[in-house]
Amino acid sequence: MYLKNRLTNQNTECEILELSRGDLQKIKRDVEFGFDWSTEKWNDTYKLFALSDRDKILGLMSLIDRPDEFRIHLNLLEVTKSQQGDKKTLEGIAGCLIAFAASLAIKKGYGGFVSLEPKTQLIEHYQDKYGFRQYGRYLAIEGAFSISLIDKYLNDD
Amino acid sequence: MINKEEPTYDELRRKYTKEEIAESYVFRGSMSTAEKQEADEEFKRLRLEQLKSMSDDQVLQSELMRMKLLIKDYLDQSLFIEEFSFANQLKRYVSVAEKSMIEFSEDIGIHKTKLSRLVNNREKPNEELMYRLEHHSGGMIPATYWFRLFTRMQENAIKNNQEKRISEAKKVKNQLSFSSD
Numbered sequence: 246m247y248l249k250n251r252l253t254n255q256n257t258e259c260e261i262l263e264l265s266r267g268d269l270q271k272i273k274r275d276v277e278f279g280f281d282w283s284t285e286k287w288n289d290t291y292k293l294f295a296l297s298d299r300d301k302i303l304g305l306m307s308l309i310d311r312p313d314e315f316r317i318h319l320n321l322l323e324v325t326k327s328q329q330g331d332k333k334t335l336e337g338i339a340g341c342l343i344a345f346a347a348s349l350a351i352k353k354g355y356g357g358f359v360s361l362e363p364k365t366q367l368i369e370h371y372q373d374k375y376g377f378r379q380y381g382r383y384l385a386i387e388g389a390f391s392i393s394l395i396d397k398y399l400n401d402d
Numbered sequence: 403m404i405n406k407e408e409p410t411y412d413e414l415r416r417k418y419t420k421e422e423i424a425e426s427y428v429f430r431g432s433m434s435t436a437e438k439q440e441a442d443e444e445f446k447r448l449r450l451e452q453l454k455s456m457s458d459d460q461v462l463q464s465e466l467m468r469m470k471l472l473i474k475d476y477l478d479q480s481l482f483i484e485e486f487s488f489a490n491q492l493k494r495y496v497s498v499a500e501k502s503m504i505e506f507s508e509d510i511g512i513h514k515t516k517l518s519r520l521v522n523n524r525e526k527p528n529e530e531l532m533y534r535l536e537h538h539s540g541g542m543i544p545a546t547y548w549f550r551l552f553t554r555m556q557e558n559a560i561k562n563n564q565e566k567r568i569s570e571a572k573k574v575k576n577q578l579s580f581s582s583d
Contacts, residue, residue: 279409280430306428314449322428329426330418339425352471356456356464360445362431364411370424380452381444382433387452388460392467402544 246344246399248295248303248335257295257335259303261345264290268302277325278305288320293342295335303328304338308346316358316385317350319343337398343375344398347391357391360384465498466542473543477550482558488551489523495535495543496521510534527552 247256264272264282269290272282282290285307293304307321324338343359351357360383363371368384371377376390386394414423433441469491476486484490496506507517511534519525532545532552 279407281408314446315453316449319428321430324426330422339428348471351464351468352475354468356453356460357467358449361428362433362441364429366411366415366420367424370421371428374421374424380448382437382441383445385449388456388464392463395467395471402546 246341246401248337248341250334251336252334257297259293259295259341261291261293261342264292264305268292272302272305275302277327278302278323279326280305280321280323282307282321282323285321291342291345293338293345301325303335304342306342306346308349310353311360312353315355316360317346317353317355319346319359319361340375340394340398343386344394347386348395348399350387351391351395356387357395358385358387359391462498462500463542466539469494469498470543470547473547473551477547477554482554486551487523487555488527488548489521489555491548491551492527492535493521495539499538510538 246259246261248259249255250257269283269286272278282305288307288309291306291308292302293306294300294302302325304324305322306319309318309320311318322339322342327333328335328338346359347357350359360380361371361377362382363377363384368379371384372379375386375394377384377386378390409427411423411429414427418426431438473486473491476483496503499506501509503517503521504514507514510517510531512531516525520527520531527548529545529549532548535548536543536545
């Protein structure tokens with residue numbers, strides 16, 4: 246998968262891997278991340294990094310598998326501070342992570358169903374940007390929307 | 403031990419637009435236990451309704467994507483796994499597409515006997531077949547995936563066919579040799 250550099254218009258190849266215990270220790274000291282990720286250690290946690298700099302984590306995500314409801318719940322996602330707002334150079338870090346969650350939900354046979362509990366003020370943006378729709382107090386993406394997200398962010402065929 | 407002050411939406415909102423926050427964060431849930439219980443019950447009901455209302459086309463599209471992603475994961479590692487042989491994946495594809503062998507052979511313009519030989523690994527696929535499989539899946543599973551499944555299987559066969567290695571070696575003259583010094 247690739248992230249587009251907004252300044253050079255070039256693609257940066259990146260990868261998503263599970264977080265190790267060492268990563269959690271490092272993140273705890275990293276000022277680039279504000280959340281306490283050690284509280285997510287019971288969940289499935291992932292990091293996104295560029296292949297050109299494997300030590301620099303660009304984004305983190307915590308997922309909860311809910312096989313009883315055929316879904317994956319996105320519990321927490323955070324992009325590194327230096328890639329937030331109008332100063333960011335790389336496009337699509339959160340998109341790649343959400344698409345990765347959708348791909349896991351496809352592989353598990355959940356039809357790509359990924360849920361999250363949104364801040365009310367952000368609902369519209371999750372809907373517009375990633376294709377989520379409302380399920381009561383939660384938002385979820387599934388089926389064709391998940392597939393198009395995977396094609397947009399992960400497809401490198 | 404470093405205790406972090408976790409960022410809140412209101413703090414972030416002073417620095418970033420809503421869109422920028424949505425592009426950088428999904429926050430942990432903040433509902434109370436009672437609220438969460440109610441929201442979860444409603445969610446579960448809506449989720450099960452959504453599952454029941456899925457059309458056959460939606461299920462097929464999702465299953466094909468699942469097959470594609472699993473093949474991709476397999477191709478991204480270097481081992482040969484029998485389940486992912488060309489023949490077994492072709493068999494799986496026919497099953498996912500919910501076609502009989504006769505229907506599927508007609509769909510892709512080959513004789514049913516040829517299809518039977520392919521899924522039983524008694525005939526090697528040609529390039530034309532791989533393009534036809536790609537087209538049949540609506541482009542979902544690329545021809546290159548089928549090609550790589552086949553070559554992975556071939557590589558494994560070449561690696562492990564000692565009998566052929568010995569018999570072919572007997573037909574070779576003037577083998578290059580190198581001193582071990």
